[in-house]
Amino acid sequence: MAAPGGHGGGGHGGGGYGGPTHYGYNYGVSAGYTNFGQHESGSGYGGARGGYWVNLPDGRVQRVSYWVDGSGYHPVVTYSGVARYPGKGGYGGGGYGGGYGGGHHG
Template structure:
């Protein structure tokens, strides 16, 4: 009989709990006001300087000062460095549409390459010549260690005699 009373009490509690309202916090009575940064108490002064006006006035349509004068120049240079073995040079002259020049360079195989070129305004014509004969010596590698081997880190103690 007491089992029946206990089961009946449990069923009653479950029935009452099922209908009980779920606790939820009430909505806030107010919303926080959005943050507005205060206006600064100072105002930066206007700059005391003004950019100067340009000393020149470019024309609306730029025309070169000497459009009908053909190009005319001469230049040359050379480099000879015994330490690195670099040996080369270049020279060129131009008068209007005619350009002439040459350059030389020492090649790694022992020859000297000479290039002479001419351009009369209708295309470049180059003449390439070589001085000397190509040398390809037989490669003989030599082993030279870059370091000495380290001594052993552990040496056994000398034997003791009794």
């Protein structure tokens, strides 16, 4: 009687598999008030570094630099520029109701 068949080999050596691949990418979008982007590179072994940025509605730019390792995601957030807020009736200030801060008094 023949011995029962076992599971096939699945080893990593010699099968053409060279391990995780390094990667990297970046992109940016700039159209009118829209401005954002991201870049990242990684080892393929679970570690990565990168960053992203976005123009905020108050006029500042938010930038996040980060790294990822076995213990998680580690962001560092910074802001550049000066925050500017609209005056009374801003955020769509015309018309009936005047947006935030306005209103109909009657």
